[in-house]
Amino acid sequence: MAWTRRQFLRTVLSASAASAFPTLALPYSHRFPRESDPADESLVEAWHYEKLPHKKIRCTLCPRECVIDDQERGYCGVRENRGGVYYTLVYGKPCTWHVDPIEKKPLFHFIPGTKAFSISTVGCNIECKFCQNWQISQIRPEQSVDYVASPGEIAWAADATGCASIAYTYAEPVIFYEYMYDCAVEGRKRDVRSVMISNGYINREPMRQLCKVLDAVKIDFKAYTERFYRELCRGHLKPVLDTLVLLKQMGIWFEMVYLVVPTQNDSPDEIRQMCRWILQELGPDVPLHFTRFYPQYKMRNLPPTPVKTLERAWEIARDEGLHFVYIGNVPGHRAESTYCPSCDRRLIYRIGYAVEVEGLRNGRCAHCGREIPGVWL
Structure with a gap:
């Protein structure tokens, strides 16, 4: 079942008038399945796949490179082989939208204080046992109630709600x-920019192509061990490292988030090794956010991350030479704010999603003149 295009546009306008940060998340319902119709004219052929004999295809979008028989789907559940042609089942069908502060992503060095028109469809190409959005990432299109919204209508909605x-x-x-x-x-x-909030599990050529139209990327970096990716995410570490290196080579702005999961990826040695890799391969100016874990999905048995553990990770990263290190999901912590690496004066003051740019002038520290990497207004 899908909401109509007219309903989507009406909802955007009414929500925008009612709130500075309008939001509407559609219900996730097994009671209203959308049948998979082979004659569905709204289907769009997928990009990045190879045709194989016997109407099979190989998806080349992400490192899984699924080989898919006719009438079957890939691991993500939202791309289907129909007669040897690969289709995306979610094009133009977002299941939710919100107007969020850009800091919620989090992107701290990208036009701070602005709003982002945030959208998603169902599906994912990995399965994190601690996923906070599992209600949409771990279901299939038939289990969702969606909007119908073209790319042009999404751009219009972003503009209409005052989003940058x-x-x-x-x-x-x-x-x-x-x-x-x-x-x-x-x-x-x-003149509306685009940012991707991603796990980074994507092949090189699709990512290169995407960088041509994106303005910033935030990578949720799960851990610096293959074991963590394999056992807790059903993925692999190296493809994500490769994506990070590619983003650096492409010159697109990107930031990293590291969710610190107690007993799983919080050892000082692992964090130190990760920071050394970042320094060597990506440089000292990539913002790194250590965020607090809360029990979610299939990992409700663990406690929230102790603040001292986050502070220890922050200290390790700074000791290893990273310039912009943050602590997230701890509102009011000093490490939410941005400081100049040269004079240590505060440049951007943050409490939660409240932001005040107080010491940044034309991308430089207003006190000592040091250039601060990022995308600024």
Whole structure:
């Protein structure tokens, strides 16, 4: 079942008038399945796949590279082989939208204090046992109630709600790649930027192509061990490292988030090794956010991350030479704010999502003149 295009546009306008940060998340319901119709004219052919004999295809979008028989789907559940042609089942069908502060992503060095029109479809190409958005990332299109919204309408909605950017977020935007790409193209026509909030589990060529239309990327870096990725995410570490290196090579702005999960990826040795890799491969100026874990999905047996553990990780990162290190999900902590690496004066003051740019002038420290990397207004 899908909400109509008219309902989507009406809802955007009414919500925008009612609140500075309008939001509407559609219900996730097994009671209203959308049948998979082979004649569905709304289907869009997927990009990045190879045709194989006997109507099989190989998806080349993400490192899984699923080989898919006719009438079957890939691991993500939202891309289907129909007669040897691969289709995306979620193009133009976002299941939720919100207007969020850009700091919620979090992106701290990207037009701070602005709003992001945030959208997602269902589906993901990994399965994190601690996923906070599992209600949409771990279901299939038939289990969702969606909007119908073209890329042009998403760009219009972002503009109409006063958003400086469109954020592709919540579940995994890699799996709605074509829709994200086209929304970004339409957004640029309205001077609306685009940011991808991703696990980074994507092949090199699709990522290179996507960088042409994106303005910033935030990578949720799960851990610096193969064991963690394999056992807790059903993925692998190296493809994500490769994505980070590619983003650096492409020159696009990106930031990293490291959710610190007690007993799983919080050892000082692992964090130190990760920080050394970042320094060597990405440089000292990539913002790194250590965020607090709360029990979610299949990992409700663990406690929230102790603040002292986050502070220890912060200290390790600073000791290893990283310039912009943050602590997240701890509102009011000093390490939410941005400080100049040269004079240590506060440049951007944050409490939760409340932001005051107080010491930044034209991308430089107002006190000592040091250039501060990022994308600034």
